Every structure is written in C-alpha cells, then in structure tokens.
Amino acid sequence: MARVVYCGGKFVSEHEARLGLFDRGFLFGDAVYEVTAVIGGKMIDNDLHLARLERSLSELAIPMPLPREEIEAIQLSLIEKNGLQEGTVYLQVSRGEEDREFLYSEGLKPTFIAFTQVKNLLNNKGQTQGLAITLVEDPRWERRDIKTVMLLGQVLAKRDAKAAGFDDVWFVEDGTITEGASSTAYIVTHDRRIITRPNSRAILPGCTRAALLDLCSRHGVVLEERPFTVAEALAAAEAFQTSATSLVTPVVRIGDVSLNGGVPGPVTRQLQACYLEHVNMLRAAG
CATH class of the missing domain: 3.20.10.10 (D-amino Acid Aminotransferase, subunit A, domain 2)
Incomplete structure (x- = not known):
C-alpha cells in the first residue's frame, strides 16, 4: 500500500503528492526540516522538535506554516493512517514558491510537507x-x-x-x-x-x-x-x-x-x- 503523506494542505497518496518547480526549497535549499522518532506508535520528545522547528524558521524569517498544535495533529494523523509503530515523522517547510530570484518577495506562503518512514530504531x-x-x-x-x-x-x-x-x-x-x-x-x-x-x-x-x-x-x-x-x-x-x-x-x-x-x-x-x-x-x- 502507498503511504499517506501531507502535501498541498491535505492528506494524499505519496504517488499523488507534488511540489512546484519554483519552490525555493528546491531551487535554493531555502527550507528547514525536523525528524521525530516514533516508538510503539508514540512520538518521542516531539515538543522539543516542534520548538526547534519554530526557532529554525524564525532564524530564516520564515513564518510557521501552521500553529504547533495543528502540526502535531497532522503528525498524529500520519502515524495513524500509515499504521506506523517504529520509525520517524519528517516535516519540511520551505519559504514558498515564486519565480527564481535570489531576493524573495515578502509575504510568501510557506510550503509544508510531512511524511512517515518505517525504521528500526531500537534493535539495529x-x-x-x-x-x-x-x-x-x-x-x-x-x-x-x-x-x-x-x-x-x-x-x-x-x-x-x-x-x-x-x-x-x-x-x-x-x-x-x-x-x-x-x-x-x-x-x-x-x-x-x-x-x-x-x-x-x-x-x-x-x-x-x-x-x-x-x-x-x-x-x-x-x-x-x-x-x-x-x-x-x-x-x-x-x-x-x-x-x-x-x-x-x-x-x-x-x-x-x-x-x-x-x-x-x-x-x-x-x-x-x-x-x-x-x-x-x-x-x-x-
């Protein structure tokens, strides 16, 4: 079965998820990410990861794409939809999408994606x-x-x-x-x-x-x-x-x-x- 991922503001199959050609994360690496471990279906130290996500975005003057509680709800939904017991939840936020220029426009809407990965964390x-x-x-x-x-x-x-x-x-x-x-x-x-x-x-x-x-x-x-x-x-x-x-x-x-x-x-x-x-x-x- 295909994984369910979060992309474009909704949950979709990984085969249907698409990012724009002019996304600044793709063109410039103008993006940040976070990875939270999942063990026994539960996220570990996720509050620390969301706090660091917010700090990283602030250092680059990129706004949070959603409030923390909504991001956590998306993470929990992905874990449930994919039946993840052990692995990770990955989050990525880029500055957004516009025609390629080194200087970016103010007020861009951040691009936010999230997905899960199955990994052996405990007994490797x-x-x-x-x-x-x-x-x-x-x-x-x-x-x-x-x-x-x-x-x-x-x-x-x-x-x-x-x-x-x-x-x-x-x-x-x-x-x-x-x-x-x-x-x-x-x-x-x-x-x-x-x-x-x-x-x-x-x-x-x-x-x-x-x-x-x-x-x-x-x-x-x-x-x-x-x-x-x-x-x-x-x-x-x-x-x-x-x-x-x-x-x-x-x-x-x-x-x-x-x-x-x-x-x-x-x-x-x-x-x-x-x-x-x-x-x-x-x-x-x-």
Whole structure:
C-alpha cells in the first residue's frame, strides 16, 4: 500500500503528492526540516522538535506554516493512517514558491510537507554493537544551528565514510570535534565524565541531546559542556552519539583506534538504559 503523506494542505497518496518547480526549497535549499522518532506508535520528545522547528524558521524569517498544535495533529494523523509503530515523522517547510530570484518577495506562503518512514530504531547494529567512526574536516556553512535542508556536505561525508568501511563520520574544525554528520558527539573520560560541545552556531542544538542532558542531571551523571579535541577523543574510555533516529548509540572505534576493547562501554550502556526508560515513560503518558 502507498503511504499517506501531507502535501498541498491535505492528506494524499505519496504517488499523488507534488511540489512546484519554483519552490525555493528546491531551487535554493531555502527550507528547514525536523525528524521525530516514533516508538510503539508514540512520538518521542516531539515538543522539543516542534520548538526547534519554530526557532529554525524564525532564524530564516520564515513564518510557521501552521500553529504547533495543528502540526502535531497532522503528525498524529500520519502515524495513524500509515499504521506506523517504529520509525520517524519528517516535516519540511520551505519559504514558498515564486519565480527564481535570489531576493524573495515578502509575504510568501510557506510550503509544508510531512511524511512517515518505517525504521528500526531500537534493535539495529549500532544500538547493540556500536559504530566505527571516521573523522573529517567540517565542510559546512557557519550557521549549523539552523536545521536547514542543505545537507550535501553530510551526504558526501557519509558516502565517503561508508566507502572506507566506517559506519558514520564526525566533523573536525580547528582540531576539535564539532558534531556527527547527523548526530551529537560525546566522549567519556576514564574517570567517567561525559564531555560534549556546548550549543553554538557551530552545531545543531540536538533534541535528543537536550533530553539526555536533563537525564544526566537527574541521575547525577557528571557532564561537561566544552569543546574536546581529536586527541581527547582518541584517548577516551568510551564515546557515543545521539539523534532522534539513533537514540543513544555507542561508538566503539574512531579511525584506527578501538575504544573499550571495541565494545560498548558501561557508561554508554547506562545512558542507553536511562534514555529508553525516558522513552517508555513518554509512551505510557501518551
């Protein structure tokens, strides 16, 4: 059966959905997106994702296409119509459509689309065995805090990492780790402190990151928000990454260096368990 998607202000079959040739998201990458995880048919941390969507749009002076509660209603309808149990709900908003010009007209109506994807979030290889990560110089623009659809740098980096036998990639700038190509990066020191870069224009303010930092605070886990170097990452006791689709995923190798004997470490496993408990509480409350 074809998926039901939201496009043009209505629910339609994915085969019937159409976007205009002159949409600025297509022509200029003038658009932002969000991805919310769905586990057991329930959205996880969706309030954080909708808040970040609104912030990203505000940074680009694009109005929200609908009030938050109406967007959430569309998300819930898509989950129901597609019978989604585990996967994601994707949202994308572009500035709108008009003839191609770098300067845009005021008052354009934003283009809003949404769809679901079935994904294995809980029991994939990364969750159970951990990832091998390569490091590359960060190729992206300076406003990485805005979740735009301009992802070519990430696409090429992930392609090259896979070709070289790695599972994913972390970006490096001025000798320090910025973030993963589609995740927040963390290391664990040998005295069990977690280190992750603070929010700034250099990284995306991760929603799973925000939820995990709150969990660390509540569970008494020591976490430092500061930049960390490549040397610190290679010498770490453990490492992991977070995102809406990867949850808390262990990193067991960085380049040629194995961490914790090449298996997920105890601190990472503790955080995985804490986050899954958080997920289950959200599901029960929903």
